[in-house]
Amino acid sequence: MxxxxxxxxxxxxxxxxxxxxxxxxxxxxxxxxxxxxxxxxxxxxxxxxxxxxxxxxxxxxxxxxxxxxxxxxxxxxxxxxxxxxxxxxxxxxxxxxxxxxxxxxxxxxxxxxxxxxxxxxxxxxxxxxxxxxxxxxxxxxxxxxxxxxxxxxxxxxxxxxxxxxxxxxxxxxxxxxxxxPRRELSAGLAEIIKYGPIADPAFLDWLEASLDDLLALDVAALSHAVRRSCEIKAWVVGQDEREAGLRAILNFGHTFGHAIEAGLGYGAWLHGEAVGCGMVLAAELSARLGLIDRALVDRLRALIARAGLPVQAPRLGIHRWLELMRVDKKAEGGEIRFVLLDGLGRATMRPAPDALVAEAIEAHTAPS
CATH class of the missing domain: 3.40.50.1970 (Rossmann fold)
Known part of the structure; x- marks a missing residue:
């Protein structure tokens, strides 16, 4: 340090x-x-x-x-x-x-x-x-x-x-x-990175500029990253303690990420690794729904990769993906609801057609 x-x-x-x-x-x-x-x-x-x-x-x-x-x-x-x-x-x-x-x-x-x-x-x-x-x-x-x-x-x-x-x-x-361990450090960075695209574009800029310091465990950089992350989460939790609405935005990348964890078996990927990859898939789905442009998808994917996190999804099979995501806590009546980006710094929760979900997954899946 x-x-x-x-x-x-x-x-x-x-x-x-x-x-x-x-x-x-x-x-x-x-x-x-x-x-x-x-x-x-x-x-x-x-x-x-x-x-x-x-x-x-x-x-x-x-x-x-x-x-x-x-x-x-x-x-x-x-x-x-x-x-x-x-x-x-x-x-x-x-x-x-x-x-x-x-x-x-x-x-x-x-x-x-x-x-x-x-x-x-x-x-x-x-x-x-x-x-x-x-x-x-x-x-x-x-x-x-x-x-x-x-x-x-x-x-x-x-x-x-x-x-x-x-x-x-x-x-x-x-x-x-x-x-x-370095792998656990990278996993933690996933949960820090998510706060930028959903709530604070300036923080995303800072993360891109300061990522090397965070990976080097610089105390000043860590202190700022932890404090800003906690401030954003505290603001959200203070308004929606029991996740009736707003708090769900903190699950950006988590619907895909939880499916990866359950589909591969808990422990195969760390939670933060699954969330990092899940954010790439959620950004891709946001772009395919016309909510954000392709440049933001590429920007997030590059930052997540620099943090040492996986950006290619495992091959679970689309039917298995959908089955696992329908068990997600945000699902209602068997309909999967995703936390997506509605522009930089804004998140929304909405369903998406299975065909578009499949395309988003396939676009970032490692070749067999």
């Missing part, structure tokens, strides 16, 4: 009595102010995974000793393939075996899988206990840790079983990204 440490930045999420803030900066794990005002309790449970636990588990446990009488840890197996009922029950097992009460605080130390499962467990355990997000991946810092979506996967669909449940705080410690 390059650059000096920067002062922490705060992004508020305005949701009435469920409001909280996202704190972004370096060294938050050891910064007293980052923890002030969080729920206190006798017991705390750190939920992490077998990859992250050896890196940051002990440091977090030591920090929490000052706030809780007993600090427990459960390390889940790593990977999207384990985002299921069986693994979720390991969190409940740890809580029940230790006799944890309804004031117990859960701490999610990991990427999107850990954050989603910890939040879902917190929503369910004794009908709701507090939890704190400590995302350790770029993708989780800019997307999955923010906004209260929690879920597990089902073999027939991604994130189909879950709840809206807000954390007490999100602590985005940029220092935790220093151990992130």
């Amino acid at each position: 390059t650059s000096d440490r920067l002062a922490p930045q705060r992004v508020p999420i305005a949701l009435g009595d469920r409001s909280y803030e996202i704190l972004i900066g370096s060294g938050l794990l050891s910064l007293d102010g980052a923890w002030a005002g969080l729920p206190a309790s006798a017991d705390a449970l750190i939920v992490t995974n077998t990859t992250v636990a050896p890196l940051y588990g002990a440091a977090l446990a030591e920090r929490l000793q000052a706030r809780h009488r007993r600090v427990l840890t459960v390390a889940l197996p790593d990977g999207e393939v384990h985002k299921d009922w069986t693994t979720l029950n390991r969190i409940f097992d740890a809580l029940l075996e230790a006799g944890c009460d309804r004031k117990t605080v859960l701490y999610a130390l990991g990427g999107g899988v850990v954050g989603d499962m910890t939040g879902f467990a917190a929503a369910c355990y004794m009908r709701g206990v507090p939890f704190v997000q400590l995302p350790t991946t770029l993708l989780a810092q800019v997307d999955s840790s923010v906004g209260g979506k929690t879920a597990i996967n089902h073999p027939l669909g991604k994130n189909m079983i879950g709840a809206f449940y807000q954390p007490a705080r999100v602590l985005c410690d940029l220092d935790l990204l220093s151990t992130l």
Whole structure:
């Protein structure tokens, strides 16, 4: 990581009595102010995974000793393939075996899988206990840790079983990204890139100019990218917490992306890789519907490729593609509804003819 440490930045999420803030900066794990005002309790449970636990588990446990009488840890197996009922029950097992009460605080130390499962467990355990997000991946810092979506996967669909449940705080410690593998870094960039075409053309310009700095883990660049991404998501979530309308624009590229994940088997592609490719397909479909010009499709494809993400779709077969996308949460009455671009900086959600969807997929599918 390059650059000096920067002062922490705060992004508020305005949701009435469920409001909280996202704190972004370096060294938050050891910064007293980052923890002030969080729920206190006798017991705390750190939920992490077998990859992250050896890196940051002990440091977090030591920090929490000052706030809780007993600090427990459960390390889940790593990977999207384990985002299921069986693994979720390991969190409940740890809580029940230790006799944890309804004031117990859960701490999610990991990427999107850990954050989603910890939040879902917190929503369910004794009908709701507090939890704190400590995302350790770029993708989780800019997307999955923010906004209260929690879920597990089902073999027939991604994130189909879950709840809206807000954390007490999100602590985005940029220092935790220093151990992130390059592939995971690229996956996180996909969720950052999406904010430009759907909401902020100037941010898209900045990303094109600053991509090399982000790939080099420059702290100033990362801080700006995480903050701006969180600001956009906070604005959207503040208006539509439960995805009744506007919040769906945050799923740009996700209908195609979720189909890739489910069609190939969870874990074959990282979530961000599938979303990156999905954004190319969604842009292509937008162009074929006459909503954007070809230049924007090419521009997005070039940026996504520069970020180290796949831009060619796997061969699933059009019938399989459509079958998987009809299970998407945005589908209504079996009709697939896509988040598409209606010009640069504007997103819309609408259906599209199967024939055009097939053409968009085929236009960016690797030769057999």
